[in-house]
Amino acid sequence: MGKVVNSWKELSTDLAAKRAGRKVVFTNGCFDILHVGHVRYLKEARAQGDFLVVGLNTDASVRRLKGPERPIQNEGARAEIMASLACVDFVTWFDEETPEDLIREVRPDVLVKGGDWTVDKIAGGKFVQSYGGEVKSLTFVDCFSTTKIVEKIKA
Secondary structure (H helix, E strand, C coil): CCCECCCHHHHHHHHHHHHCCCCEEEEEECCCCCCHHHHHHHHHHHCCCCEEEEEEECHHHHHHHHCCCCCCCCHHHHHHHHHHCCCCCEEEEECCCCCHHHHHHHCCCEEEECCCCCHHHCCCHHHHHHCCCEEEECCCCCCCCHHHHHHHHHC
16 A cells, blocks of 8 residues: 655655565556556556655746746645555655756665666666666656646547
8 A cells, every 4th residue: 555755854764664675666647637657657566676765856847947836736635645556555746857866865775767768868867877776768658648638638
């Protein structure tokens, strides 16, 4: 079952207690309006290891990335939805431009992003590789996009 963790230190402590030779996978994103592309991606991410940690962009971070009309759902709602997914073990927030600081705290065994990201462009990738971790670009699920959903609703 998913778990929302407000403190990066608490998350790090929880992971250390459960790790014991098991693989921690990390991914991040806005996940503003959850759609089938997100669900397929998150399930594939979870299949890369034993625990999936999702770093959610804060509301302020989403606005900086997507514009003043976003997010559609606030960070509390997005975290609760994410935490309810069976494939997600932990959810936390980050407000920075990239999740690199959070990745340094979590020290995942596997760092993943969707297939629209090349491995060399994934924030935190070089750090994860520096200690032998894996960085992967997973399957991109075409035809699904929060931005396209919002545009369709507005039309």
